[in-house]
Amino acid sequence: MNQPSGTLKKTPLYARHRALGARMVEFGGWDMPVEYSGIADEHLAVRTRAGLFDVSHMGEIEIAGRDALAAVQHITSNDASRLAVNQAQYAALTTPEGSFVDDVLTYRLADDHFMLVVNASNIIKDFRWIGEHIQGLGDAAAVNTSSRYALIAIQGPAARDILQTLTGVDLAAIKYYWFATGEVASVRVTISRTGYTGEDGFEVFVAPASAERVWDAILAAGKPFGLLPAGLGARDTLRLEASMRLYGNDMDEQSTVLEADLGWIVGWKKSEFIGADVLRRQKAEGTAKKLVGFEMVDRAIGRHGYDVFIEGNNAGIVTSGTQTPYLKKAIGMAYVPSDRTDTGTEIDIDVRGRRARAVIVPMPFYKRAR
């Protein structure tokens, strides 16, 4: 098969992916590994042991200055004032309509210094948006620092034990959605207890020049634990099982934070932010559509973009769907009218001209035992 062209961006770990025999695909302008040994194999490794992901394509935008907190509060939906230094939170970068410019993780690096981790395909858009919308908010400047970081995620029940062999940082002391600075394999890094798989795990921010060293060290340390390198294919099936949204699939500039059923990432008690009026109104009055989870009844997969029918009427659209390797079910997410979101509601999905039955189920589909 022809490989993607040379115009695509390559992460600092590109040579490693080729050497490991990964199948490469274009994703958000990047030449990324979609799978190494197979999506199901890698998915199961993450659920039962551990997987190692190169997510260096993700972007970083830092906001610093005396008024950095006010700037972050204005552009994101969540309440960043609740973040301690070394703590992170999930948030929406909101439009005035209460929809998503992007979904981001906000890291508080210092009292007056934040870092937003953003989707690869949105880096340029987000950076422009942030620059325009923090103007006039006092002493706060945004810098696109994406090229300063490679990002390596180790995820799975064995992730902590594996990473602990390579660092003096007490990983057990880093709580979920907190981070610490220290060394991994004698390389200066930031270790964040976050991920996109529904498992325990860490994301390691490292200077690009040292990325291969950290990657190689984790792969070697993980070998006795059954760790596998894992690609974007498994990342997608894992995040869907865990009901984590994917920007561009499950929400975008056409869907609001509440329509995406992410009310928990809105800081209702904080003062104004972009889109707050719309979201407050939707909270009081409800929304026309809402994102729900579904499980197929018939043997078929409802995929992104397929139409949803309820009692014969076109009622919505599938945003994500796959056959999940761990639950071994065909599941997905779809927008349906807000008055038809009850668990057990029967829906039909148009699968290439054939109506396949599905039923609305609670999310998350998968929740790890703690």
Added chain:
Amino acid sequence: MYPADLKYTKDHEWVSLASGNARVGITDYAQKQLGDIVYLELPAVGRSLKKGEVFGTIESVKAVSELFSPVSGEVTAVNDALTQKPETVNTDPHGSWMIAVKVADGDTSDLLDAAAYTELTK
């Protein structure tokens, strides 16, 4: 790698012409491109197919692909056991026949032999 007794298409199907009923499947190259296969939809017995016509779909975790008939003729058998265990296509692609076709048109000159197909997939 690619059995010499099979013929191949540029769409990555194989066809066994050894008997009057041609058997059709997909190649090792195709299953590798698809990844983990989860569903297989095949036509009903008795359906008449033209060469190059879509006879079914194969679905992996990440994508849906159409299956194209390498020959013209009537479907005489469908491998129902395979639709129940479609992942077998990943482990044994050249042993996993999908349909049998009573070939109506004897012209197979556009099919590739193993050497030509191997070259195509390089």
